[in-house]
Amino acid sequence: MSDLKTEFAEFVSKLAPYYQKPKEKPESFAKRLLSSVYLEEDDNDSNELLPRTYKSYYYGDSNITKPAKIILKSPDFANFENFIETDNEDTQEYLCQVFEKECPGINKDNYPVKISNYYKALVERAGKGRRAKKPTAESVTKEADLKEKYGATLVAEENGHCPVKGCPNSLFIHSDGNSIENYEVLVIDPSLSKNKQHNLIALCPTCSRKYLLQRSADQILQMKELKKEILQNAKLQESLADEKIEDEICAVLDAIPNLTQAKDVDLNYTPVALKEKIDSQNVMLLNRAKAHVDLYFTPLNEKFKELEATRKFHYERFCTQVRFMYFKFRDQGMDQLTIYNSMVTWLKQVTNGDEYCCAIVISYFIKDCEVFDAPTK
Ligand SMILES: [Zn+2]
Numbered sequence: 001m002s003d004l005k006t007e008f009a010e011f012v013s014k015l016a017p018y019y020q021k022p023k024e025k026p027e028s029f030a031k032r033l034l035s036s037v038y039l040e041e042d043d044n045d046s047n048e049l050l051p052r053t054y055k056s057y058y059y060g061d062s063n064i065t066k067p068a069k070i071i072l073k074s075p076d077f078a079n080f081e082n083f084i085e086t087d088n089e090d091t092q093e094y095l096c097q098v099f100e101k102e103c104p105g106i107n108k109d110n111y112p113v114k115i116s117n118y119y120k121a122l123v124e125r126a127g128k129g130r131r132a133k134k135p136t137a138e139s140v141t142k143e144a145d146l147k148e149k150y151g152a153t154l155v156a157e158e159n160g161h162c163p164v165k166g167c168p169n170s171l172f173i174h175s176d177g178n179s180i181e182n183y184e185v186l187v188i189d190p191s192l193s194k195n196k197q198h199n200l201i202a203l204c205p206t207c208s209r210k211y212l213l214q215r216s217a218d219q220i221l222q223m224k225e226l227k228k229e230i231l232q233n234a235k236l237q238e239s240l241a242d243e244k245i246e247d248e249i250c251a252v253l254d255a256i257p258n259l260t261q262a263k264d265v266d267l268n269y270t271p272v273a274l275k276e277k278i279d280s281q282n283v284m285l286l287n288r289a290k291a292h293v294d295l296y297f298t299p300l301n302e303k304f305k306e307l308e309a310t311r312k313f314h315y316e317r318f319c320t321q322v323r324f325m326y327f328k329f330r331d332q333g334m335d336q337l338t339i340y341n342s343m344v345t346w347l348k349q350v351t352n353g354d355e356y357c358c359a360i361v362i363s364y365f366i367k368d369c370e371v372f373d374a375p376t377k
Pocket residue numbers: 162163164167168169203204205206207208
């Protein structure tokens with residue numbers, strides 16, 4: 001993992017996506033990078049290094065002290081400007097992005113000079129024999145070990161979805177009845193302990209790559225905030241899961257088929273609450289909820305009141321649970337119809353109730369509770 005990387009390995013990993021040739025071995029790429037800044041004359045020093053050593057430079061297992069000393073005898077960083085210069089705008093944009101921290105003020109005009117200067121400084125630092133960060137026993141923990149040790153817990157607290165805001169990816173891919181892992185376990189803040197669950201997060205491969213490439217102080221802070229939110233939600237969820245869905249709601253569900261449906265319903269009238277809360281483009285959902293509310297709102301309302309009077313049923317508490325589930329689904333980026341369907345499925349699972357009756361109850365809560373936020377006017 002990049003936490004353990006030397007500065008050179010970090011540098012290599014930023015260039016590799018665009019500069020390592022297809023099928024070029026890591027050791028060849030590392031060698032090519034180092035040779036590109038070395039004015040080879042009669043020196044055979046650089047050829048003495050074994051490919052295995054280049055490989056360890058590439059992965060950051062050892063520092064480039066030795067080649068750096070050789071390079072500094074006869075450096076040619078101007079050549080590296082040619083090496084890195086490209087007409088491809090995507091590559092230019094990428095470079096400006098990933099070297100933003102190391103090369104302040106980098107842009108599409110100055111990137112060859114900026115990156116070359118940074119490379120030079122890096123080689124000079126390495127040549128002075130500054131040692132690579134010595135891995136502590138803890139930091140030796142490999143990514144695979146972290147995944148094995150913490151993966152399941154992290155995925156559970158994230159409800160199986162990539163927690164990055166706006167990311168639609170699931171942490172599992174379902175195919176032919178099997179689920180395949182679709183996540184990486186990442187260290188949020190490399191300066192803190194790596195072997196602690198609160199400093200780890202499971203992200204989909206896309207978000208993982210992005211985070212590893214741009215792990216700036218700002219990004220780390222944002223990721224910490226996200227983790228805090230995840231932990232809070234998980235805690236809340238735990239306490240709600242402990243709280244059993246009240247038996248009475250099952251009684252409500254059982255009672256629905258026998259409830260007297262409302263009569264003389266004005267079919268042209270849609271309750272304001274529904275119109276306000278359901279996106280008007282969602283005709284199917286609006287119609288479905290309207291049908292439920294038209295027919296069952298009043299009798300259900302009476303049923304709830306009746307139960308509340310027995311003091312065995314706490315309407316507000318149940319409402320909170322329903323709302324909580326709503327937030328949970330909403331925060332996963334679901335659209336209204338998917339949220340609705342997910343809530344029906346949830347109620348069906350926890351009550352073992354009939355799906356149609358569960359749908360009626362959820363529709364009831366859309367009208368009566370803060371399920372679906374009314375748009376701000
Ligand atoms: Zn993601």
